[in-house]
Amino acid sequence: MSRNQLVVSGEIVALESKRYTPAGVARVAMTLSHRSEQTEANVVRQVQCEIQALAFAEVAEKVTRFAVGQKVKIRGFLAQQGIRSRQLIVHINDIILE
Numbered sequence: 001m002s003r004n005q006l007v008v009s010g011e012i013v014a015l016e017s018k019r020y021t022p023a024g025v026a027r028v029a030m031t032l033s034h035r036s037e038q039t040e041a042n043v044v045r046q047v048q049c050e051i052q053a054l055a056f057a058e059v060a061e062k063v064t065r066f067a068v069g070q071k072v073k074i075r076g077f078l079a080q081q082g083i084r085s086r087q088l089i090v091h092i093n094d095i096i097l098e
Contacts, residue, residue, distance in 0.1 A: 005077060007073065007074070007075045008034055008073070009071065009073040009074075010035070011069065011070070012071075012072060013032070013033045013050065014068065015030045015066065015068055018060060018061075026061060027056050028054070028060040028063045030054075030055070032050070032051045032072070032074065033048070034048065035047065035048045036048075052089045053074060053076065054091050054092065055091075059095065071097070071098040072098055073096050074092050075095075076090045076091050076094070077091050078091075
C-alpha cells in the first residue's frame with residue numbers, strides 16, 4: 001500500500017477567507033512557516049520553509065477559528081496544486097494549536 005502522510009508544525013503566516021468550491025464545499029487556503037533542526041547524514045542542520053495548505057469542508061470551518069501568528073500542527077497529505085501544476089500543496093485532514 002502506498003503512503004502519503006505529512007505531519008508538520010509551524011506558524012500561520014497567511015490565512016485566506018473561507019470560499020466555496022463550485023460544488024459548494026467550504027475551502028480555506030493558508031501558508032505555514034516551519035523552522036526546525038533536523039539531522040541529516042549525522043549533521044544537525046537548520047530547516048526553514050513555507051508550506052502552502054488547503055482545508056475543505058469541516059476542517060475548513062475549524063481553520064477559520066485560527067489566526068495569523070498562531071502556532072499549529074497540521075496532519076494531511078500531499079497533492080498536486082492543480083491539474084496543470086506539478087507544485088505540491090498539503091491537504092489538511094486535521095489542525096490543532098501547538
